[in-house]
Amino acid sequence: METFRDGTTRKRRCLPSLSKHLKDYPRPVRTSCRHGGKGGPFFMMRYSLPCLLLVTAAVNPAAQVNLVRNGNPQAVIVVPATTQSDDLSSAIRDLQVYIQKMSGAQLPAVYELPANRPAIVLRLGAKGLSEVGYRLRTESNHLLIEGATEAGVVNGIYGLLEDHLGIHWYIPGELGEYVPRRKNITLGAIDEKREPAIPSVTGFGGYQADPPKGAEWRRRNRLAGFIPYMHYHNWEGLIPSSERQSHPEWFALIDGERKWQLCTTHPDVIRIATQRVLEYFERNPQAKTFSLSPNDYGKFCQCERCRALDRELGVDPFAPGGQFTDRLMVFFNQIAEQVAQRYPDKILCFYAYLTHTEPPLKVKPHPNLMPVICHTPWEFCHAHAITADCAPSKRYRQILLRWRELCPHVGIYDYYGHWQWFGQWPLVHTLKIDIPFYAKAGIEHLHSETHDDWWTQPLNIFAAVKLAWNPNTDTDALIRDFCKHLFAESAEPVYRYFTLYEDLMANMPLEAKNHEDWWVYPSAEAMDKGRKLLEEAFRKARSEAVKQRVRKLQLGHHIYTIQWQAATARRASNVMRAWEADVRLIQAVQELQSSGQRDIIDMWLALRESQERGAEAQAYVNLLANAGYTTTEERERALREAETRGTDFARQLGCITEWQVVGPFPCQPGELSRPDIPVEAVNPSQRFPAPQGEVTWQKVRTDHPFGVVNLREVLSAGNGVSEYAASWVKIPAEPVSLRNGSNDGAADWLDGRMVLSADVPRGLLLDEDRVSVAGVSGKWHLLLVKVIDYGGKHWNMAVRFTDRAGRPLSVPVRTEPPDENRR
Ligand SMILES: [Zn+2]
Ligand SMILES: [Zn+2]
Known part of the structure; x- marks a missing residue:
């Protein structure tokens, strides 16, 4: 018998070798949560209450713990005699530091509970708690922070600071925290036991720019002691x-x-x-x-x-x-x-x-x-x-x-x-x-x-x-508090800024397919509205701290807008606008990096993601600008025409569009400069041995507007192979620039002399390799380009000549050897 997905069982033909794989393990029985409750199969507890226990019974209504009065310390902090973890030492320090920031009073940390003095007592080894759960309870003039482990006590300390004293660590760094000011701090009766609704919560709050700050943020947000589950690609x-x-x-x-x-x-x-x-x-x-x-x-x-x-x-x-x-x-x-x-x-x-x-x-x-x-x-x-x-x-x-x-x-x-x-x-x-x-x-x-997109996606x-701790958290109240606490007088426009995009995304149509739809979803008006709301927030800001925070949001919105421009231009197939946005994006990211504002967006990822695209876009923009298309409008028009003009357009840019190509030959990294064929003379009728049989030269003409030759298509091969492309060119006697882009590495020989070599796995970037060469007036020179493929999606090349200033140079090209070169 086999249990099918719909829960029915039916007889199946049992294959002997399969019975092993198809056997049913004893039905998983799981308690309703890790920390208690009756055992039962999943369907029994699917709609049961989450594992958050609020114990309100047995509170002594008269209990009151005076921590600070008129800015003077009243209570002490009783710490465990031995502290094993850095997390606990840091949390105890935070307990002192943040109460002092709040009130001016520093509570002394002691090992022994003094008689008749109010105290916060940290207590390890509590029963009935998970490794990360905690209990806060008042007992006469003491507040007990109890945990089964140090991690539980650490989470309890931050539970006290955040839930009862109103301190919040929204974003790593001082600008991202909120500390209310009070001369008097008194705790009323408390008895609460907290367990996270999800027993293990990990991965949050990474901070490449400053990893210890990320760890600090996680600790302060009660993520101490969670079991990391190992699940990486392994x-x-x-x-x-x-x-x-x-x-x-x-x-x-x-x-x-x-x-x-x-x-x-x-x-x-x-x-x-x-x-x-x-x-x-x-x-x-x-x-x-x-x-x-x-x-x-x-x-x-x-x-x-x-x-x-x-x-x-x-x-x-x-x-x-x-x-x-x-x-x-x-x-x-x-x-x-x-x-x-x-x-x-x-x-x-x-x-x-x-x-x-x-x-x-x-x-x-x-x-x-x-x-x-x-x-x-x-x-x-x-x-x-x-x-x-x-x-x-x-x-x-x-x-x-x-x-x-x-x-x-x-x-x-x-x-x-x-x-x-x-x-x-x-x-x-x-x-x-x-x-x-x-x-x-x-x-x-x-x-x-x-x-680390802390100031663009903090919420x-x-x-x-x-x-994850409390599924009943009122998230709207949380967003309102975030705005009120960090943005004070500017809270209202900042709240509208965040909810503008939140609402837009929430109201996307059900058939919107994926994340990329979101990237282009906000209208130009919505982007403009976001910018204006932040301007309003900046105008309303009075304190320096609020101004700095709004400024960070504005920098984030600036990056967001450029990314949105690139995405919308790409979606509209406006390649030139997309390239120009790519160039602006990498410039903006680099500016942020050099200004030290590394907590706005994830700098490491942003550089990695935008650099390659930005460089490619810059290459195309420069190339067109040097070809005389100086304004965006002219470049857009040129690109529109390029589609139909093809080869003609490429030749106008100085690209070589006709080649003799032979290959593939086996080629491994480090073997780029090894010639498999005679490089000083090329005879298009010559044949060469190769593992797959004899290979011969074939004439190739590309109609790609930037002269790109798709070698994968020409040779129906790739990965660990190379090819040779030959053309005869007339080059002027004064030095000119020979420029290659290739995927992957390439080497160039001019009349048998190697002039260029780049043995690297890479994507095609126009003009990436450049060398200055000079010819003999009126002579045909043999240009031979070897391109190696290390694998990946593409194997291609593009070669062109420009003058020394980068302006395109159309040189005479032929694909048959001239008589004087014939042997
Ligand atoms: Zn196999
Ligand atoms: Zn959906």
């Missing part, structure tokens, strides 16, 4: 690709080649992978999880044995919409079964991602396997919440619930920051639904990619962390 860690030389059969056979992914049915692979996991837990006894996630490469093995398994399972992962999950479960189950014999409680995580997002159709996952579902912006929807009726959200919801029915442990990998997008990415309207949904569904781990990170 097949490289199971069997490194360096083994591919000696054991190609361990690696996936993909389109005839052994690639960077494992063959999961090879017995050695299963044995070695299991061994790696066991070794890891032996070396790291404290570790609770290990990652079995495939390498970040969507393709899997096509070998006969793997395909036979697919057939046995009756699941074709190569069919349209097919998924590899069942096949992967067979592999993972074999590892999990063996690991469980020695380590019954260790969890093996893997990404449910792209080609293996869907739960298995046939194979039951071992209960120690934990899918970490990747809520990618490119596969799912972030404009609408998980409960929405748009197709991607429906699919996400079904996938999550099905995985949850199959597996006692399920995690989510989310994208509350987007690595390509530094502008507005307003997700609070979805987080406030998604995170409570995760909590109710019993998701035990939430990891989110967030980036995603802050709100998500608050919701």
Whole structure:
């Protein structure tokens, strides 16, 4: 019998070799949360209350703890005799420093509780709490901060500072914090026990510009002590690709080649992978999880044995919409079964991602396997919440619930920051639904990619962390407080600024497909309105701090606007406008970097993402400007005409559009300068031996407006090969500039003499290599260009001549050797 996805059971033909893979593990039984509650299957607790306990009973109504009176300390802080973690020492220091910032009074830290003195007492080893949970309670004139562990006490300290004293750390750095001022601080009766609704929350608040500041932000926002679940792409860690030389059969056979992914049915692979996991837990006894996630490469093995398994399972992962999950479960189950014999409680995580997002159709996952579902912006929807009726959200919801029915442990990998997008990415309207949904569904781990876009997307990170602790958080109140606390007199326009984009995204049509639709969604009016709201906020700002904060938002909006301009121009196929925006973007990012404003956007990512595109765009803009198209309008017109003028346009830019091409020849890095053919003379009728048989010269003419020759198309080959392109040119006697762009590296010979060489893997960038050359008046010179392909999507080249000032130079070109060169 087999349980099908709809819950029905029916008799199936049992294949003997398959029974192993299709057996049902004991039904996962999970307690309603990690920290208590009755055990029960998932469907019983799907709609139960999240794991947040508010204990209000047994409060002594007379209790009152005077911490500060008239700016003078009244209480002491009683700290544990020994402090093991830096987090706890730092939290105790924050407790003193922030109460002092608030009131001017510094509470002394002591080890012994003095008689008759109000005190904040930190207490370890409390019962009935998780490793990160805490309890705050008043007892006569004491406030007890109790935790089972130091991390629990740390979270409790910040619970006191934030929830009861009103201090907030919205964004790393002093400008991002809010400290109310009070001469008197008195705590009334408190008795509350707090546990995060999601037991493990990690990944938030990274801060490349200043990693310790990121760690500080996480600690202050109660993310101390959460178990990091290991789920990164890790097949490289199971069997490194360096083994591919000696054991190609361990690696996936993909389109005839052994690639960077494992063959999961090879017995050695299963044995070695299991061994790696066991070794890891032996070396790291404290570790609770290990990652079995495939390498970040969507393709899997096509070998006969793997395909036979697919057939046995009756699941074709190569069919349209097919998924590899069942096949992967067979592999993972074999590892999990063996690991469980020695380590019954260790969890093996893997990404449910792209080609293996869907739960298995046939194979039951071992209960120690934990899918970490990747809520990618490119596969799912972030404009609408998980409960929405748009197709991607429906699919996400079904996938999550099905995985949850199959597996006692399920995690989510989310994208509350987007690595390509530094502008507005307003997700609070979805987080406030998604995170409570995760909590109710019993998701035990939430990891989110967030980036350092602190002053463009601050609310995603802050709100998500608050919701993961307390799914009932009122996010609108949170946004209002954020505006009121950081922007005071300018709060109102800043609130309207944030909600302008949040509302726009929330109201995107259900058929909006993906994140890129959001990039072009705001109208020019909406962008302008955002700018004006921030100008209004700046005008209203009175204090220097508020002015600085608004300025940071304005800088973020400036970057956002340029990114939006590039995206909308690209969507409208206005290439020139897109290029010009790309150039402005890289300039703006570099300006931010050099001005030291590194907390507006994720500088590291922004540079990485915009540099290549910016350089490419700059090359095209310069090229057209040097060709006499000096204004944007002229360049736009030129590009429109370029489409139809093709070769003619390329020749006007000085590009060589006709070549004799021969290849491919095998070529590895470092072999670019090695000639496979005579470079001093070319005879187009000559043939050359090559591994695939004889190769001959072929005449090629490109009609690409920038003279790009698509070598992949011409030679139907690529990856680890090279070709030679030859033309005869007449060059003037005064020096001119010979310019190459190629993917990947290229070497040029002029009459047999090497004049240029760049042995690097790269994308094509026009004019990237330049060399000054001079000819003999009236003579035909042989120009030979060798281009190597290291792999990747493209293999191409573009070559042209300009004068020394960069103005295009049309030189006479021929593809047959002139009589004087003929041998
Ligand atoms: Zn295979
Ligand atoms: Zn949607």
